[in-house]
Amino acid sequence: MSSDNSAQLSRRQFITGAAAAVAGLTIAPGVFLLKPAEAAQNPDGPRWGLLIDTSKCADGCTACVRACHEENGVRSLGRPETDAQWIRKVNLTDRATGHQHSLPVMCQHCENPPCVDVCPTHASFIRPDGVVLVDKHTCIGCRYCMMACPYKARSFIHEALTDQKPHAPRGKGTVESCTLCVHRIDRGERTTACVEACNRDGHQAMTFGDLHDPDSEISQRLRNYGSTTIRADLRLNPAVRYQGI
Amino acid sequence: MPSVLTRAGLSLPALLAGLVFFALSGCGKVEPPPASLLAEARGDQCVEPTDVMRRDHMKILMHERDEAKRYGRRNPDHSFVGCVDCHVSPTANREDPSTHFCMACHEFNAVRMDCFQCHTDRPSDAVASPHRSVDLHESIERHLAGHTDATPNAVEISIP
Known part of the structure; x- marks a missing residue:
């Protein structure tokens, strides 16, 4: 009897305590103040990132865009309004001085990605190595992530596709964006299609590497020279950093 | 009359049990299609025994897909x-299931799958088939050209 009582008591205490803990974090049904991180990043493992030196990025050069789309089989369907763009060139003009920049913008692989926060099916996710991807097996094509992304980095596939690349499955009704050439990372290669193309053309404007490794080229360049991120005010901590803007 | 009812009452459960047994007897088995439909694999040996693959290939793919x-x-x-x-x-065509290993068996067993809506249905060394004549390079050039006119590739931003 006594053992029964104590068991009941501890169960009741446990339940009351748990209810109080949940109530403290719940504002309304389904709305929580705190939410456990979906997939915690591994601080000991790598975090892949890009560094783009806009002073070396040539105006009118589209080598990175061409290489990316070729690598991943991104084709034009003849309708530019809805054609997918994994990477685009942006031209900036400072009106006061007339100074012009040209820079590529792709998925910035944020540490705190808004696209992951808003995804209702957990299809938008961040890998432990910091690569932000869409799991097309669970993507329902709602496009919340496209609206949440401040960099306009994601595209929706409107039409049935054929002839995809084996390493880059793409299909109608799902959202997609730059994968940081994750198939190359998983194969052990340490470069992306865009970086490779930029180096091949002799611009050397892009560097790919591990932001967590203090000895990597990208970390050393980030340490020695100033860099910035686009919309740093949003505190998303993107893995794509820029110099010269 | 009552004897008929009693007989019906007795035979109904037996009939239902028979039906259930008949319906379930086909479960858990995968009927291989006729050999003429099964294309020869190019490797020496499959990664798992044939009966395991026939029954469980979808479980293996599904189980390891999230990990990957x-x-x-x-x-x-x-x-x-x-x-x-x-x-x-390399010359298989999904629209003609008899030429395609996966589609032939799925068609034969009447099991719909969505894999090839996103994944490519042809091997890495597949030759460009005439019915898909859009050249990737040509298409990318068109892509880039299309975006320089009105739509948002080459976005122009002015800092005030």
């Missing part, structure tokens, strides 16, 4: 691309 996609932990033995590379002929 979400964590980058890929098992080359159980990769989707690996299956297609070995089993599908």
Whole structure:
């Protein structure tokens, strides 16, 4: 009897305590103040990132865009309004001085990605190595992530596709964006299609590497020279950093 | 009259049980299609025994898909691309299921699958088939050209 009582008591205490803990974090049904991180990043493992030196990025050069789309089989369907763009060139003009920049913008692989926060099916996710991807097996094509992304980095596939690349499955009704050439990372290669193309053309404007490794080229360049991120005010901590803007 | 009812009452459960048994007797088995529909695989040996693959290939693919996609932990033995590379002929065409290893069996067993809505249905070394004549390079040039006119490639931003 006594053992029964104590068991009941501890169960009741446990339940009351748990209810109080949940109530403290719940504002309304389904709305929580705190939410456990979906997939915690591994601080000991790598975090892949890009560094783009806009002073070396040539105006009118589209080598990175061409290489990316070729690598991943991104084709034009003849309708530019809805054609997918994994990477685009942006031209900036400072009106006061007339100074012009040209820079590529792709998925910035944020540490705190808004696209992951808003995804209702957990299809938008961040890998432990910091690569932000869409799991097309669970993507329902709602496009919340496209609206949440401040960099306009994601595209929706409107039409049935054929002839995809084996390493880059793409299909109608799902959202997609730059994968940081994750198939190359998983194969052990340490470069992306865009970086490779930029180096091949002799611009050397892009560097790919591990932001967590203090000895990597990208970390050393980030340490020695100033860099910035686009919309740093949003505190998303993107893995794509820029110099010269 | 009552004897008829009693007989019906007795035989109904037996009839139902028989029906259930008949319905379930086909479960858990995969009927291989006629040999003429099964294209020869290119490798020497499959990654698992044939009866395991016939029954459980979807479980293996599904089970390891999240590991591969979400964590980058890929098992080359159980990769989707690996299956297609070995089993599908470079000249196969999904629209004609008899030429395509996966589609032939799925068509025969009347099991719909969505894999090829996103994944390529042909091996890495497939030759460009005439019915898909859009050249990738040409298409990318068109893509880039299209975006320089009105739509948002080459976005112009002015800092005030």
